[in-house]
Amino acid sequence: MTSSERINQLTDQLNHYNQKYYQEAISEISDQEFDLLLKELEKLENEHPDLKREDSPTHRVGGTITKEFPTVVHKYPMLSLSNTYSEEELLEWDERIKKVLTDRPYEYICEIKFDGISLSMTYEDGYLRKGVTRGDGTQGDDITTNVKTIRSLPLKTSKQAEKLGLGAQFEIRGEGFMPTKVFERINEDLIAEGKEPLANPRNSAAGTFKMQDSAVVASRDLDCYVYQYLSEDDHFKTHEESLLALKKAGFNVSDSWKKVSTIEEAISYINEWSDKRHSLPCATDGIVIKINDYAQREELGFTAKSPRWAIAYKYKAESKSTKLLGVTYQVGRTGAVTPVAELEPVILSMTTVKRATLHNADEIERLGISIGDYVFVEKAGEIIPKITAVDEQRSSNELFRQKVEFVKNCPACHTELIRNEGEAAWVCPNEKGCPPQIKGRIEHFIQRKALDIDSLGEGKIEILIENGLIEDAADLYSLTFDQLLGLEKVHVDELTGKARKVSFKEKTVENILKGIEASKNQPFSKVLFGIGIRFVGQTTGEKLADYFMNIETLQNATFEQLIAVPDVGEKVAQSIIDFFKDEDNLRFIEKLKVAGLQLEAQNVVKEVEGNALEGMTLLYTGTFKNYSREELEQKIAANGGKFVKSLSKKLTYLIVGESAGPSKLAKAEKLGVKMISEEEFEALVSA
Structure with a gap:
C-alpha cells in the first residue's frame, strides 16, 4: 500500500470512529487503538504534507500557532434575541405573532439556550472552511484553526448531506461551550498545581477559543451544539426540517428541542426544563422559542436588533445573601455616576461575585441599604450581578447601621454633580476636564462597533492620556512610533489586587499604528x-x-x-x-x-444620471448579469430612487435576478408588490 493510500485509509477510518463516538455514542475501538492509528497518520502526514486531506482528524489535535485572528464580516448578521423573564410577556409576544399572521396556523420550535460562545461555521464544497465568533453581530474573529479542534463538528460533510438537502455551500450556527465535567477537571488540575482556577465554563470557553495555540485548545475538549442552518438557496421550508437533516448528516444537534403548536405548550416545555436543564453536560441560561415555518419568519421580519419571530425566555436568576462591605462610584463617558456595591465574595452561577451594580441614587433609596447589611445579590440574565433587596433576617441592628448616601461630588474630579430633569442619573458636568469621561469617550471611539482599533485595549489609553500624548480620540491619528515605543505602566486589578505590566514593545507599537491607520477606512x-x-x-x-x-x-x-x-x-x-x-x-x-476619516457615506451618488426613479423605493433579490449588489444600489440612487432593505406593501418595485429566493417572491406576490427583471429595470432608468 502506498503512503497516499494509507493516509486516505486512516483518514476515512478515524473519521468513521469519530462520527460513531461523538454522534451516536458508539465506541467501536479503544482509546489506545485510536491513538495509535492517529499517531501513524500524523507521522505519514509529516513525511508527506502534500497528501494531508482537509478533513484529516489530525486537525483536531491542533498545533498551529495563530498570532492574529482576522476580523470577518458575517454574510448573514448574527442578531441577538429579545428576551423575557415573564410568562405574561410570552403570551403578549404570541398575540403579536397572531396579529401579523392573521390567525393562520403556526408552530413553534422550543430549544434549550446553551450558555457558551456563538459561532458561525461555513462549509464550501462540503469542507469546513471557516469558523467565526459572533463578535458584534456584524463581524467577528476568524478562529477556524480552533473551531476545527471540536471533535463533534464534521470537517467534511457526509455523502448523504447533499441527499438530505444541505447542499455543498452553507453556513451553520452553533453554541461553542466547555462541558461542565471538562471545566471541573481543568480546575482540579490548576488547583493541584497551585494556580488560579478558571472563573466559569462560559468565560473559559470564550477565552479558550481565542487562544493562539490550537494544541492547547484541542486539549480542553470544547464542544458545540448546532442550532441553525443558512444558505443562499431555500433547501428547507421549516426549521424542524433543517434540524432533522443536520442531525442525520452528522452534526451535533441537541435532542432536547421540541415542536409545539401553542404558546401554552411552549410554557409547559419551559417548566419541564426548569430543573432538568441542570442534568445537561453544559451550562444553560434559558429557552428559545422560534416560529417553525421559514416563510412565516420572513413575513414577521426583524427589528433593528432582533428577529420578531423568536424570543428567549430567561429563567429566574439564582440569588444569594452576602455582606455589603462598601459602595464605590464609577464615572462613565457621558458623566453619569454609577454606584457599585463592594461585597463579601459569594459564588453565583459558578462565578465568584465581589461587586454588583446599584444603578443610581433612586435604587439606593429604594433598597434602603446600609454598610454592613446583608443583601440579596443575583445575576441579571445570569450575567450582570445586581442587588435586589436587604436580607432583613441577617442585617445588623438599626442603631448601628451606616446608611448609604449618594455622593454629592464627582469621585474623579470633585465637581459638584447635577441631575437633569426627567433623568435618573446624577452627572458630572465637567465634560472636558474629568479624566474618566475623557478616557471613556476615547474607549468608545476605538471599540469594535465604532472604529475597531482593538490593539489599543488593556489599559493603553490610560497610559497615553497620562503621558500627555492624547486629549481626545482625534489625537490618536498623530501618534508616532518613537512616541509610543517604551511606554509602560503597572496596572493593579481592582478585584484581585494582582499587578500586570502593560508595555509598548516594538511589535505592539506596530500593531497599534497599523490598527489606527486601518480605522480610516471604517464607514x-x-x-x-x-x-x-x-x-x-x-x-x-x-x-x-x-x-x-x-x-x-x-x-x-x-x-x-x-x-x-x-x-x-x-x-x-x-x-x-x-x-x-x-x-x-x-x-x-x-x-x-x-x-482622513470617512465623514461621507460610501454610497454617496458621485454623478447624478437622471430622475427616472424619483419618488420610488426599490429592493432586489438574486444575482444580476450587469451589476454587483453595490453597483445596483448606486444605479438606483443615481437615478433618484431610494434603495430599501426590507420588503413591504410600500415598495414600488422588487428587481428579480437569477437564483432569487422563492420565499421572498411569494411574499412580494402576497403583498401585491410589482416585480421587474434586470432588463425591465434598465428600460425604466433609460426612459
Missing part, C-alpha cells in the same frame, strides 16, 4: 457612532448616515429635518443640535477630517 456610520453624540447608538448612527450622507449635511440639519429620520425622536434630535453647537466638538470633527 461614515461607524465614525458617527464613535464620536459619541449622546443618545446616538449604533443603529441610529447608521440611519443618520444613510439619511444625511455626510457630516456637513448632518451638522447643518434643522430640528425638523432630524426628527423626520426614522427612530430619531425629539431628545435625540436636540442632542445632535447641542453637540454641533459646541466649538470643542467642531474642532474635534475638523481634526478627524484632517486625519
